[in-house]
Amino acid sequence: AMVLQVFALMWLRTTMNYQYRYGHTTREAIRILYREGGIGRFYQGLMPALLQGPLSRFCDTAANSGSLSLLAMFPVTAGLPMSVQTLVASAMAAGSRILLIPLDTVKTMMQVEGQAGLQMLLKKCRENGIQVVFAGAVASTAANFVGHYPWYFSFNWLQANVPVATVFSHKILRN
Template sequence: MPDHGDAEAQSTDVRDEETPLLADQRTQSIGEGSDQNELGTPDDKRAQSRSRSWYLWRVFWALIVALIIGVFIQGWINAGGDVDFDLKKALFRALGGGLSGSAAMVLQVLLLMPLRTIMNYQYRFGTTFTTATKTLYHDGGFRRYYQGIGAALVQGPVSRFGDTAANAGILALLQSNSYLSGLPSPIKTVFASLCAAAFRMILTPIDTLKTTLQVQGARGTALLRQRIKTNGIGSLWWGAFATAAATFVGHYPWFATYNYLSEIIPEPARHPMIVWLLRLAFIGFVASIVSDSVSNSLRVVKTYRQVNDTKVGYLEAARLVVLEDGILGLFGRGLGTRILCNGLQGLLFSILWKLFLDLWDKKTQS
């Protein structure tokens, strides 16, 4: 029969695996909070840090807006009399691209949800693929891998609608101007990625619900309710800036690679179909590897902040991950799973999106 010490050790192990890392700090701070508030130093430092980050973010976005405006003004000047954009065609193209992307994403969510759940669990707790898979299965069987499927079926297709609509619509919009149509494909993709990032920020609460259910399981809903009571409805947007940054850093390399390879690799005839499909699969797989390698660290920080029951800043979240797993943990947590998952997703998406988009074009042009 195990003694009290063994039971206590087991309890500690479970707590370390399932409870957010800041829970112990929060408990300790109950007795020490009054002393720290009297000294004022930690609060002052956090306030100064927030103030600096507040200004840095606004300076960054101001520079981005100025750059975009500058490019469009230069385009109007150099285009001479051609200053018109075909908005109707661009919107129509965006709608077709968005609907095609959404349809493709529904199939991907249903097929790849288990890998996504394992990956998000790894992001939060830093375990291996095998350990995460076993832990999740013991927590609720095969259904545990589909925890949050309802939110995923909303967030996935809607966010993919924004991604693909931004790419198709912005490219069509720029193509309708004689000067801007001559911009290199990677430059055009920047504008599409910025639009996609802004759209993802709006969807952060849905992503928060989905990710929290994936990582925390059945207790995720109760955790979010308690967090809203404690920190307000705005806590659903925790991780919104990291989501936008990760979206841009993930969206831009993916679509820049996709658009670039689509231009330099000639599209073969559709007979035999296998060659045409292999080209799309190769382009999608390479685009996913490039995107994942660049954006993984931001997604680790985003997930850590997003699923925590207590408020933790981006820098603090990154610091805690580094303390736990080292610098490789920050950049490598769940990366293997992500490359596998997104490689398959990129392969499927590249084929399905193109097929659905071609069907849309044929239907609308006939």
């Protein structure tokens, strides 16, 4: 599903990232990008995008499941309210996303600058250090936390409070 999503929407994300950088209207950005390389230009950074999507979801899910399991192991944390447990899980998920920021940076540079993007990024790293690939990490981490918490709190609360169904039709409704 994630691969399909990347292929279906990457052209739009490339257009948006190009607009953020250069300030064109959507129509202008699409024309410019198409002139720079046809349909393929909209898919510069495809490999990083195909890696980033599934890795991001994996980190979110692993942070949630792992945090809840870890908290349940210790008597002092086992009784914490679900809101607090999910807060810990969301902090872990947001923290794990920092590890994926360089991949996002590579993807975005390729989307915005095309084939020259990777070379431009390497030049920036040589001139300013590796921290360049972590630019925007705080904002990205905050955005991840804000997106993670409400979804996983709802999910965790429902998992804890809605009984597991045994009848097939009820299983479909529950899940």
